Structures are given as structure tokens and as C-alpha cells.
Amino acid sequence: MSPKSSARLPQQVIRFVFVTILISLTGVVANGQAARHALGVGVGASESDASPPRSVESESPASHTDSAVASSPIPASQPASVSASQPASAPEPGSSQEGVGGDQKQSLAVVAPSLTPQGTPVPAPTPGTDPPAATAPVCSKYITADVVAFDQVYTYNRFGAFNPAGMIYALRRDIAPITGTVISAGNVQLRPDKRPRPITLRVNEGDCLRVTFQNLLTPTADGVENKAFTNQPDKQPYTTPPAAAVRLRKNDTTTTRTASMHVNGLDYVTGPDADDGAYVGNNASSLAPASIGQTRLYTWYAAKQGQYLLYSMGAPAGNEGDIGQGGLGLFGSVNVEPKGAKWYRSQVTEKVLLSAAKIGTNGLPIYNKNGTPQINYEAAYTNGDPILNILKGTEIIYTDLNALITGFTEDCADAPPSGTCGRPFREFTVIFHDELKAVQAFSKTDKETNELTSPLDADVFHGVRDGFGINYGASGLGAIIIANRLGVGPSKGCQSCKFEDFFLESWVNGDPAMVIKRDPTTGAGEVLFPDDPSNVHHSYMNDPVRFRNLHIGKETHVFHLHAHQWLQSPRFEDSTYLDSQTIGPGGSYTYEINYGGSGNRNQTPGDAIFHCHLYPHFAQGMWELWRVHDVFETGGGDRNLPDAELGSSPNPGVVPLPNLALPPMPVDKFRGYPFY
Structure with missing residues (x-):
């Protein structure tokens, strides 16, 4: 002692x-x-x-x-x-x-x-008996979602690094068969127009989330071998023929094909035997085997606002980072919003945005005096599906990482007026994952072993490979350097491109984590997923913003945001200002951006980078951009961004927050960022 x-x-x-x-x-x-x-x-x-x-x-x-x-x-x-x-x-x-x-x-x-x-x-319980049962939470409302898990290749960036053992969650309405017309375990992929992203489910404080879950993973690891997906590039874009095919590989996936949905921190409504999404201790299994495509029903109570890490406990060990299926992509977030809030999509294509415009008696869209369209946030397609509303009744039909949160009230008596309390806000979901399973760009086949190899696997480049990601995207330094030195890709003619000047920005190589289809022979190509083309989050000047930051990986990281700050305790005006936050495995934080949100108190438009502050981590791809726009973005072709290789890349339509002043339309005298 x-x-x-x-x-x-x-x-x-x-x-x-x-x-x-x-x-x-x-x-x-x-x-x-x-x-x-x-x-x-x-x-x-x-x-x-x-x-x-x-x-x-x-x-x-x-x-x-x-x-x-x-x-x-x-x-x-x-x-x-x-x-x-x-x-x-x-x-x-x-x-x-x-x-x-x-x-x-x-x-x-x-x-x-x-x-x-x-x-x-x-x-006190009688010895040898169970303690009294806890009272089940009382749900104000039930929000529902129909979710499936399945194998899915996903590409990390334009240079062609991809996950050969990808597994993801998606809504049933967002999937399609690989072959034929019948969806079954192992015969499923994302629909062609939807980018693979970690699933984001939302529920309001005091409500319950009820998820119908089906495991559609290929029943055996052998069955995934050489499986291709139509919504991904068929081959790596810059590899000299024969190019490496973007395919699943059985040796990289988990032998265990059971899957589940387990959420850290949300209360069980039915009990752990039904809602835990695991098989631990004396509890009954709430996992779902793949062989029969079994369905499970999980119900969770949302007691407090925040973000709650969601992942599979079917195979929780092994693979890169020793987190099993979580390391391969079976993860997401449950975002608990303020009580009574409404949620809408944040970025869409031009077609979707204009479809949500208010229509006049003449059948034409109604525009404001400054030329911006008037938005009908409750507009619906002819089949009844909402265009912007994330909910159809009480069913979640969109799982976007970014969203508009509005229509709620909060107790702001002690909150500083410069924060986001009580105001509609734009929500950015940012999920860190590391120790990526990846076939690196510029891969080739070793003549002796017949195995795919890459210069990025060599010691000299290993520290700058695509090894750390955010939201299934990674933009490591290594592939960018090799492409430039080999004379391929967007920077092939840039002899003066060196160091960070052409790495942590978009002018030379385009936005981070873009996915492109490119013919290695002709060079013709296009950027996929125009509503979600890259690891860039979009907002308008002065938009209130809250980041939802989670971490599924095994390393410790430091979330660092440029040009903006938040309060450590956002409801206490004497709290410390931060622009960095250490986050460990399984951790999660909300950052309520202060000083009016987007653009900070200086009202600065443009790109604010955020990244892990450990250099080896963001050098291996763990960085994104927050783009603050100073003009209205419709997502039209006239707002496409310059691209040295493809000619242009899409800029998504950015849905304005309800009840806030709209930005001006771009005009010849002022086209807005980045067209100065």
C-alpha cells in the first residue's frame, strides 16, 4: 500500500x-x-x-x-x-x-x-434465482427499416484500390440481383446508381428503431470467388494490360458467414436474446446464419441524442485490424436526432433537386426572385416515395451519410448564441476505419506465384498505401505519387507536382475518393455516383452543422478540422474551444460547429480539410473535405468541377436547409467557389 x-x-x-x-x-x-x-x-x-x-x-x-x-x-x-x-x-x-x-x-x-x-x-434476489427483470423502455413511436447484409466489392478511390472481401449493409429497396431476376443469399448487389457507403439509420430521441434484418451473405467463403458487380469498375483503371479485375476473393473473406446488427449503447426493447445482435454469455443467439437467409427482428430504444456505432457480431475477430466483418465493411451508425425532428436528404442529383421544386398552377417550377427554386420538402414521386424526406410514413427509405435535421425544439437556456442549439442543422456522418483490406492500385500478377502484387506493397511505399479510410473511401499519397511518376492519371503532365501541394486538395487529382470507370486502353472514363461522387461534405455559407464522428477501427486517431471550431460542452458558453478530438476504437462524438457553422465567423467559402492528425494515417488516406458553397448548387453540368483527365467531375446538388436564407444563384460576374 x-x-x-x-x-x-x-x-x-x-x-x-x-x-x-x-x-x-x-x-x-x-x-x-x-x-x-x-x-x-x-x-x-x-x-x-x-x-x-x-x-x-x-x-x-x-x-x-x-x-x-x-x-x-x-x-x-x-x-x-x-x-x-x-x-x-x-x-x-x-x-x-x-x-x-x-x-x-x-x-x-x-x-x-x-x-x-x-x-x-x-x-434482494433469492440465491440461485435471476434478479428482477428491468422495465422495458416505453417507445413514443416505432421507426422501421428493412436491412440486408451481403458481399459487395467497393472501390476506395479513382486510382483503383478496392476491397476484395467487402461486406455491407443496405436497405432491401437498394439492392438488385447480380444475375437473373431473383435475389438470394450470394446473388445480390447494390443497385447500379447507389454508391457503397456505411449505412446510416436515424431515429428521434424517445422513439424506437425496429429493424428487420436478413443475412444475404454468400453461404460459403468459396462461393464469393471471382464475383463481379455492375456498380463498380470492372478493372483497375491505370494498370497496364492485363489489368487487375475488381473481384471478390475467397482467401480474404471470413470463413464464418453468420451476420447480425449490434448497436453500442442503445437500450434493448424486447431483451438481449432478441435485440443484442450477438451470441455471448448465457444469452440466446440473435445472429442470423447465411445459409437459409434467416430474418431477425431487432428493436432498440433511443434514449439520448448522439451517434451509436452499428456493426456485425457474426464474425467479430480476424482479418485486418482483428475486427472480422467490421473490418470488411459491416458497420454503420444509428443517429439519434432531437425529439420531434424531421430529416431530409442533403445532397442529390440535379434531376432529384428539380423534381422537388414547388409547382405552380401552370405546371412549371416556381422560382424565387433571385432565381433559386422553391423547394417542396414533402414532394413525392408518382409511386408515393418521398423525394427528399428520409421517411415514408415511419419507414426509413434513405440511408444517406449527410442529412438536413429540422422541425425540433431544444432547451437552449444555457447554450451560447453562437452555437447550433435549437436551429435546423446539416448533419455529416464521418466513420473512421483503418487497417483496410485493399488490393492496392497499380497491381500486377507475379509470374512465379500467380498472386497479385503491387509496388505499394513494397517497404518503400508501404507507409503511404491506401490503408486508412473514412466512409469506404481512402486517398493515400502513394498511388498519387506513383501515377504522377508513371505518367498516368490526372497529374501525368505535372512535372512540378510535389509534396502536399498536389496531395491534400482537389485541383490536381480531383476530389478525394472519387470512383471512376475508365477504359485502360482508350482512356475514356466517367465519374460514378453524381449525387455522392467523393469524400466531400457540402453545405451553404452560415449553415449550422453537426458532425457525427464514429470509429470502427483498431487504432487511435485524432479528428482535426481546419478553419472551424466547436465547444467541448456545446450547452455551456464557458467551455473550451476545440478543433481536434482524440477518438479510440468504438468511440463516437458529436461536434456542434460554433460561430454560425459553415464558414466560421469570417464567412470563408471553400474547402476545409479534416483528417486524422497522425501523419502516417492521413498519408494513407484518412482525410476528407468540407466544402462551403457561396452560391446555389443545382448539381447541373454547368457547375461541374475541372478534371485534367476526364474533363470534368460532378458537383452534387445541395439541398438548402428549410427556413434559412438561400444563397444567390451563380451569375457570370460571380460564379462562386471554386470558379473565381
């Missing part, structure tokens, strides 16, 4: 005896955690003050807005703040103890005995 802990022993013993007496008087047996608090030890801390505190992020997988608060022991002179017969009070809104994605562990309170809703103590 250290001298410090020895000096504190008498007070610790007195406090322990005092709490033990209280417990015996109420007839409640305290748990071990309460005893640790009685000894003056915070949750997550060791008995000795000499042990360093651990951050809340490492304690709990639940997401939270505030930066992680380190747990610390109660000082010897600190009295117990809560008696054993009185429940601990909730933290003040916006305080450093409030967690958006689930309550953080409290380090300065004694854990009280469990109480029933009526306030009476729960009787």
Missing part, C-alpha cells in the same frame, strides 16, 4: 462503515461498485490515487457530444454526495457529465441501490 493511500485509510474505513450501516437499514445489498465509491474510488479508477485516471471514452462504447472526461478518485475530504437510499441526481444539461449518446460514468457520487419507478427498493 502506498504512503498516500495509507494516510487516507482511517477516513476510507469510516466512510465504508457508514455506508454499510445505511445499506443494512434499508435491507438492500450493495453491489461491489457502491463499495468502491464508499472507499472514495471513482468508477473506472483504481484503489490507489497513484494510478492514472482513464478516460470515459475507453470506459464506455456509448457516444457523447462532450469530449471524454477523465474519471478521478474522490478526495479524502470529499463527503459522499448521495446517500445509499437516495438516487443520484442527473447532470445539468450541457455539463461535462452529460453524454449525448448515453450517460457517462459519474466519478463523484456514490452509486445508489436500484429503485423501482415508484421509488421503493428492489428486494
Whole structure:
């Protein structure tokens, strides 16, 4: 025992005896955690003050807005703040103890005995029996989604790196058969116009999310071999013939083909046997085998705002990063929005945006005086599907990473006026994943082993390969350098392109993580997915913005945003301003951008890069752009961005936030960013 802990022993013993007496008087047996608090030890801390505190992020997988608060022991002179017969009070809104994605562990309170809703103590269980069942959450509303899991190749960037063992989630309405007309396990792919992205499901605080899940993974690993997908490039674009085919490979996938949907931090409604999406401990299995395409029903309660990591526990180990199916792409986010909020799509094609315009009595779109179209956010197609609304009734029909969140109220009494509290906001979902499974660009077949090899697999380039990603996209430095030196790709004629000047921006190589189809022989090509062409998030000047940042990988990263800041505790105006946040495996944070949001207080249009601040990580592809527009973007061809190889690349239509001032239309005298 250290001298410090020895000096504190008498007070610790007195406090322990005092709490033990209280417990015996109420007839409640305290748990071990309460005893640790009685000894003056915070949750997550060791008995000795000499042990360093651990951050809340490492304690709990639940997401939270505030930066992680380190747990610390109660000082010897600190009295117990809560008696054993009185429940601990909730933290003040916006305080450093409030967690958006689930309550953080409290380090300065004694854990009280469990109480029933009526306030009476729960009787101690009879030895050998189960404890009393917890009360099921009460759902204000049920939001539904029909989700499937399946094998899907996805390409990381324009240079051709791809995942040969990809697995993803998608809505059933977004899939199609690979061959024939019947969808079945192993015969499924994304529809051709939809880019593979981590699934994002939304639900409001106080509501429940009910997901019908079916496992459509190929029943055996052998069955995935050489499988092709029509919504991906057929071959790597710059490899000299014979080009490497973009295909699934059995040796890279998991042998276990079971899958599930497990969410960190959301409450089970039915119970763990049905809603956990796992097979652990004494609980029954809630996994779904692939061989019979089995369907599971998961129901979760959304208690608090935030972002909650979603992933499969069917095969939770192995592969790059030792996270099994999660490392191959079976992950996403459940974003819990403010109570009563409405959600709309944020970026679309020109055709979709104009389809949502208000129509006059003459049957033509209605335009404002400045030329911008008036948007009908509740517009629908002839089949009844909403054009912009993410919900059709109570069913989720769009899983976009980015969304418009509006129509809600929040308690902003203690929030600074420069924040996003109570205002409609644009939501950006940013999921870090690392140790990518990837066939690198410029691959070739080794004559002796008949295995695909790449210069990026060699030691000299290994540190700049495509190895770290965001949202299934990666833009590592290595492929960009090799393309330039080989005289292929968009920078082939740029002899002066060096260092970061042509890496962490879009002028030379186009936007990060674009996916293109290109004929290696003729050079003709096009950028795919015009509504979601790259790892760029779009907003208009002064739009309030909230980032939802999650991490499925195994490394620790630092989210760093240029040109903007947020408050560590967004409901407390004296909180610390941040532009960086360390995030560990399984962690998640909300960043409510301050000073009016997009463009900051200087109202600066253009690209703000954000990336992992560890250089080897963003050099291997972990970076994205936030593009702040100063004119209205319809997504039309006249707003395409310049591309040295393809001529142009698409700029998506950016849906304006409801009830906010619209930006002006571009004109010849002022075309807006980046056409100055």
C-alpha cells in the first residue's frame, strides 16, 4: 500500500462503515461498485490515487457530444454526495457529465441501490434465482427499416484500390440481383446508381428503431470467388494490360458467414436474446446464419441524442485490424436526432433537386426572385416515395451519410448564441476505419506465384498505401505519387507536382475518393455516383452543422478540422474551444460547429480539410473535405468541377436547409467557389 493511500485509510474505513450501516437499514445489498465509491474510488479508477485516471471514452462504447472526461478518485475530504437510499441526481444539461449518446460514468457520487419507478427498493434476489427483470423502455413511436447484409466489392478511390472481401449493409429497396431476376443469399448487389457507403439509420430521441434484418451473405467463403458487380469498375483503371479485375476473393473473406446488427449503447426493447445482435454469455443467439437467409427482428430504444456505432457480431475477430466483418465493411451508425425532428436528404442529383421544386398552377417550377427554386420538402414521386424526406410514413427509405435535421425544439437556456442549439442543422456522418483490406492500385500478377502484387506493397511505399479510410473511401499519397511518376492519371503532365501541394486538395487529382470507370486502353472514363461522387461534405455559407464522428477501427486517431471550431460542452458558453478530438476504437462524438457553422465567423467559402492528425494515417488516406458553397448548387453540368483527365467531375446538388436564407444563384460576374 502506498504512503498516500495509507494516510487516507482511517477516513476510507469510516466512510465504508457508514455506508454499510445505511445499506443494512434499508435491507438492500450493495453491489461491489457502491463499495468502491464508499472507499472514495471513482468508477473506472483504481484503489490507489497513484494510478492514472482513464478516460470515459475507453470506459464506455456509448457516444457523447462532450469530449471524454477523465474519471478521478474522490478526495479524502470529499463527503459522499448521495446517500445509499437516495438516487443520484442527473447532470445539468450541457455539463461535462452529460453524454449525448448515453450517460457517462459519474466519478463523484456514490452509486445508489436500484429503485423501482415508484421509488421503493428492489428486494434482494433469492440465491440461485435471476434478479428482477428491468422495465422495458416505453417507445413514443416505432421507426422501421428493412436491412440486408451481403458481399459487395467497393472501390476506395479513382486510382483503383478496392476491397476484395467487402461486406455491407443496405436497405432491401437498394439492392438488385447480380444475375437473373431473383435475389438470394450470394446473388445480390447494390443497385447500379447507389454508391457503397456505411449505412446510416436515424431515429428521434424517445422513439424506437425496429429493424428487420436478413443475412444475404454468400453461404460459403468459396462461393464469393471471382464475383463481379455492375456498380463498380470492372478493372483497375491505370494498370497496364492485363489489368487487375475488381473481384471478390475467397482467401480474404471470413470463413464464418453468420451476420447480425449490434448497436453500442442503445437500450434493448424486447431483451438481449432478441435485440443484442450477438451470441455471448448465457444469452440466446440473435445472429442470423447465411445459409437459409434467416430474418431477425431487432428493436432498440433511443434514449439520448448522439451517434451509436452499428456493426456485425457474426464474425467479430480476424482479418485486418482483428475486427472480422467490421473490418470488411459491416458497420454503420444509428443517429439519434432531437425529439420531434424531421430529416431530409442533403445532397442529390440535379434531376432529384428539380423534381422537388414547388409547382405552380401552370405546371412549371416556381422560382424565387433571385432565381433559386422553391423547394417542396414533402414532394413525392408518382409511386408515393418521398423525394427528399428520409421517411415514408415511419419507414426509413434513405440511408444517406449527410442529412438536413429540422422541425425540433431544444432547451437552449444555457447554450451560447453562437452555437447550433435549437436551429435546423446539416448533419455529416464521418466513420473512421483503418487497417483496410485493399488490393492496392497499380497491381500486377507475379509470374512465379500467380498472386497479385503491387509496388505499394513494397517497404518503400508501404507507409503511404491506401490503408486508412473514412466512409469506404481512402486517398493515400502513394498511388498519387506513383501515377504522377508513371505518367498516368490526372497529374501525368505535372512535372512540378510535389509534396502536399498536389496531395491534400482537389485541383490536381480531383476530389478525394472519387470512383471512376475508365477504359485502360482508350482512356475514356466517367465519374460514378453524381449525387455522392467523393469524400466531400457540402453545405451553404452560415449553415449550422453537426458532425457525427464514429470509429470502427483498431487504432487511435485524432479528428482535426481546419478553419472551424466547436465547444467541448456545446450547452455551456464557458467551455473550451476545440478543433481536434482524440477518438479510440468504438468511440463516437458529436461536434456542434460554433460561430454560425459553415464558414466560421469570417464567412470563408471553400474547402476545409479534416483528417486524422497522425501523419502516417492521413498519408494513407484518412482525410476528407468540407466544402462551403457561396452560391446555389443545382448539381447541373454547368457547375461541374475541372478534371485534367476526364474533363470534368460532378458537383452534387445541395439541398438548402428549410427556413434559412438561400444563397444567390451563380451569375457570370460571380460564379462562386471554386470558379473565381
